[in-house]
Each structure stands twice: as C-alpha cells, then as structure tokens.
Amino acid sequence: MLLLFPKIICSCDNLYYKLNKNSFASEYCFPLGFTVTYHAGAMHTKANSISSVKAAIEANAQIVEFDVSFRPDGTPVIIHNAEPSNSQGVFLEKALEVVAGHPECKINLDIKSMKNLAAVDELVKRHGLFERVFYTGVFEDWVDMVKKHSEIPYYLNHKITPEEAFDRDCAQAVADRAKQLGAIGINSHFEHASKLFSDVMHKNGLLVSLWTVNNPKDMPRVLAVCPDNITTKRPQLLRRISGYQK
Numbered sequence: 001m002l003l004l005f006p007k008i009i010c011s012c013d014n015l016y017y018k019l020n021k022n023s024f025a026s027e028y029c030f031p032l033g034f035t036v037t038y039h040a041g042a043m044h045t046k047a048n049s050i051s052s053v054k055a056a057i058e059a060n061a062q063i064v065e066f067d068v069s070f071r072p073d074g075t076p077v078i079i080h081n082a083e084p085s086n087s088q089g090v091f092l093e094k095a096l097e098v099v100a101g102h103p104e105c106k107i108n109l110d111i112k113s114m115k116n117l118a119a120v121d122e123l124v125k126r127h128g129l130f131e132r133v134f135y136t137g138v139f140e141d142w143v144d145m146v147k148k149h150s151e152i153p154y155y156l157n158h159k160i161t162p163e164e165a166f167d168r169d170c171a172q173a174v175a176d177r178a179k180q181l182g183a184i185g186i187n188s189h190f191e192h193a194s195k196l197f198s199d200v201m202h203k204n205g206l207l208v209s210l211w212t213v214n215n216p217k218d219m220p221r222v223l224a225v226c227p228d229n230i231t232t233k234r235p236q237l238l239r240r241i242s243g244y245q246k
Contacts, residue, residue, distance in 0.1 A: 028223045028242055031202065036238055037063040037108050037231040039212050040080070044233075048078040048090060053098045056235075057105060065108040065136075065231060066095055070115040076123065082112040093123050100127045108231070109152070111137040117149040124152065136187045136209065143181045155187035155209055165194035175204040185209060190222045190230075198226045216241065 038056040041047030045055045048067050056064045066078040069089065077089025099105050107129065109120065124133050135154035138146050146154055156178045164170045178186055178201075185207025198208045211231035213222050219241045222230060232238045 029226055030242075031198075031226055031228045033228065035062040035106070035229045036235050036242075037061075037065050037209070037211075037229055038235045039231050039233045040065050040067050040078075040110070042233045042235055048080065050090060050094060050098060053095050057098065057102050059236060061105055061235065063106045063108050063229070064099060065110055066092065067112055068092060068109045068120065069112040070119075074116040074119060076116065076120050080112060092120065093127075096123055096127050096129060099132075100129060103132075106132045106134070109133060109135050109137075111135055111142075111146075114142060114145045114149065117146065117152075121150050121152060134184065136211075138183070138187075140177075140181065143183075147182060153184045155185045155207070156181060156183035158186050158188050160186075160188045160192040160194075160197055162192055165192045165197050168196060168200060171197045171200035172204075175201055175206055178206055179204060185228065187211065190218065193222060193225045193227065195225045202226075213238065 038059070038061040041052055043055055043059065045052035053064055067080045068076060069079050069082055069084055070076055071084055071086045071089065073086055076092035077084060078092055078095050079089035081088065096107070099107055111117070124130050130152070133152055135146065135150070135152050137157060138154045139157045143156070158174060158178070161170070164174055174186065183206070186201055187209045190210040190213050193208070193210050201208050207228040209229040209231065210222055210227045213219055213230050213232045214234055216234070216237055219238050223242050230238060
C-alpha cells in the first residue's frame with residue numbers, strides 16, 4: 001500500500017497526457033544527458049521522507065532531490081526547515097542508503113543551511129556516492145563557505161532576469177560570474193528561462209537546471225528552452241510530454 005498512491009497519481013497524469021497529447025510538440029531538442037529531477041515530495045508523496053525516496057526510485061528517477069539541513073547538534077537531516085530541532089528531520093544517511101543501491105540515480109542535495117557541510121561530505125563518501133551528488137540552493141554569498149567546507153560540486157542559484165533571457169551580453173555576464181565562482185551551472189526558477197540563455201550557458205560549458213515545473217501548461221515552453229535538467233513534482237507527466245523516456 002505504501003507506493004499505491006503515487007501509482008494512482010501517475011495514472012491520472014497519463015490520462016491527462018492522452019487527452020492532450022495533440023497539443024504537445026512532437027519532439028524537443030535535448031542537450032546530451034538531459035535529466036528530470038524528482039522534487040522532494042514528487043508524485044504527492046510526503047516530502048523529505050524515506051517513502052518518498054523509495055517511490056521515486058521505483059519510478060526509475062534519474063535524480064532525486066533532498067532538502068538538507070542540520071539539527072543543533074550538527075546531524076545532517078532531510079527537511080525543508082533551515083533550523084530544525086534535535087528531534088526533527090529524517091537522517092540524511094538513511095536517505096543516502098536507499099539511493100546507494102541504485103547506481104543509475106543521482107542525488108540533488110538542496111541545502112537550507114551550511115552549518116556542517118563537512119558531515120555531508122563524509123556521509124556521501126562513506127556510501128560511495130561522490131560522483132552522483134551535487135548541491136543546489138547555493139546563492140552567491142554562500143559560495144565561499146560551500147567551497148571551504150565541501151568538495152561536492154554545486155549549481156549557482158540565480159534568478160534569471162528578462163534582460164538576461166533576451167540579451168546575449170547580459171547572459172554572458174552571468175556565465176562569466178558562474179565560472180569565476182566555480183559552479184557547474186545555473187539553477188533558476190523557470191519563469192524567465194529562454195533558449196538564448198541556455199545557449200549562452202552551454203557555449204560556456206555550464207549546465208542549466210530549472211525548477212519547479214509542475215503545471216503541465218508550462219512544461220512544453222520550458223522543454224523548448226533546452227535546459228539540461230527540469231525539477232518537477234510531476235515527473236512522469238513531464239517525461240511523457242517530453243517524449244524523453246531515458
């Protein structure tokens with residue numbers, strides 16, 4: 001019964017796709033290695049829970065997202081709260097253990113605090129996951145602390161502006177700054193994402209990850225801007241609309 005509800009949700013999303021498939025593009029241009037991230041709580045599961053992680057794994061998730069924070073004693077937990085108590089949150093190690101046995105799945109650690117990043121690195125390395133993990137949630141003023149206390153690669157959180165979406169020089173300035181800061185790419189809300197912005201990032205060797213695309217009416221437009229990753233709570237529907245079933 002644990003995974004029954006997500007399966008019902010997926011069935012509803014499949015029905016939506018069948019009823020509306022003629023309104024979607026027949027194909028999209030995907031960057032090499034395009035991925036879909038299962039947002040914490042995807043498919044109407046409980047966010048930051050072991051059951052949610054297991055549901056994503058059973059649905060063949062390419063990437064699962066955890067919100068990561070720290071209890072006052074420094075223990076890493078998965079929870080959206082930046083300052084949980086010593087009784088709140090699920091141990092990050094338990095979530096990592098679930099994913100460790102599924103080598104095709106990567107992990108997006110969306111950090112809400114930098115209190116004890118060294119402990120996150122220790123757990124990731126202990127479970128042999130270093131090549132499969134990356135950070136989001138890293139704003140520019142967090143970069144120095146992240147680089148000081150962790151070896152895990154990270155996206156730079158950046159809100160794309162209308163100017164950056166449609167002016168190549170403005171987009172290039174973002175790329176220059178991201179490279180200077182050592183980021184692997186840009187993580188942004190999808191609102192102002194554009195094909196031009198993605199093209200500029202790609203020409204600079206940077207990835208583009210967009211969040212959180214839950215409304216099926218937004219999915220075709222976001223797919224058309226050619227990001228490297230889309231984060232969503234409705235991953236099965238997004239994958240059906242994209243036609244990209246890897």
